[in-house]
Amino acid sequence: MTTLMTYAGPVDERAPVMRTGxxxxVPAVxxxxxxATCSGPMMFLAQLPVDGPGAHTSGSVADARHVLSVFMCQNDxxxxxxxxxFAGGNEAFLFDGSGLAAAAVPTDGEALALETCGIDCAVLSEDDYGGARSQWSQAHGRLARDVLGQLAGTPSWLQGDETPACPSCAAPMGFVAQLEEGDGxxxxxxxGGGGQGYAFACSPCxxxxxxxxC
Ligand SMILES: [Zn+2]
Ligand SMILES: [Zn+2]
Incomplete structure (x- = not known):
């Protein structure tokens, strides 16, 4: 089974949903x-539901137990x-899903993406991510690039398996999502150009x- 994340068009920049941009x-604090390298603010890339009832189908982050919030430097x-x-050029925060509100955005540097993009979910029986992507594209007459990644499941590595160890407990971290570069x-x-992002979490820690x- 594969849960594809598919392009749902622009949404409000504060929407409590799974989205890129x-x-x-964020929490109150x-x-x-x-x-770590250039000292500029990182760019907010995506917020993803983790461990929620319905987190894998509704697209909402409001009912997820945790929300993974991914940032990456795009200043240079x-x-x-x-x-x-672990080099400090990106950051992924695991937040409790309740009580989150829009962050105060830095006014310098490349902090925000150009578009806020909603994400729908499509569950396919196919286990292989690439196969599921092709199937969905054909079944819906949509471009393969409208598939923005996958939620949970098994990472489809471009290179070798680089599942990180949790910095707190050293166990292999749980796979949250794979992200394509995007729709346009x-x-x-x-x-890196045609690359894939991989997001992980260790919920207990x-x-x-x-x-x-790439
Ligand atoms: Zn930087
Ligand atoms: Zn851990």
Whole structure:
């Protein structure tokens, strides 16, 4: 089984839904992440539901137990090791799903994506991500690039398996989502050109992690 994330068009920048871009929903105490290399604010990429009743079908993050919020430096693409889970060029926060509100956005640097893009879910019986992507595209007469990734399931690695170890408990982290670069030039995230992003969490420890391959 594969849960595909599919392009649902622009949504409100504060919408409590699974989305790429817009303003992240964060807890009351939150500091916008800065890049370890260039010290600029990271760009908010996506918020994803984790462990929710219906989190895998409704697209809402409001009923998810946790929300994974992914940021990556885009101030000087390629120069800040933003592909690495632990080099400080990206950040993935695992928030409790309740009580989140729109963050205060830094006014300097590349903090926000150009478009806020909603995400629908489509559950297919096919286990292989690439196969599911093709099936969905053919069945719905939509472009394969309208598939924005997959939620949970098994990562489809472009390179080798790089599942990170949890920084707190050292266990392999749980796979949350795989992200494509995006639907078009306005919404695209930069994973090196044709790359794939991989988001992970360790819910008991409250840890998140992100990396990409191309
Ligand atoms: Zn940077
Ligand atoms: Zn852990």
């Amino acid at each position: 817009g303003i992240p929903l 939150f500091t916008w992440p800065l890049c 693409p390629g120069a800040c090791e933003e592909w690495d889970p 030039h306005r919404t695209s995230m930069n994973f 409250g840890e998140g992690s992100f990396l990409w391959q």
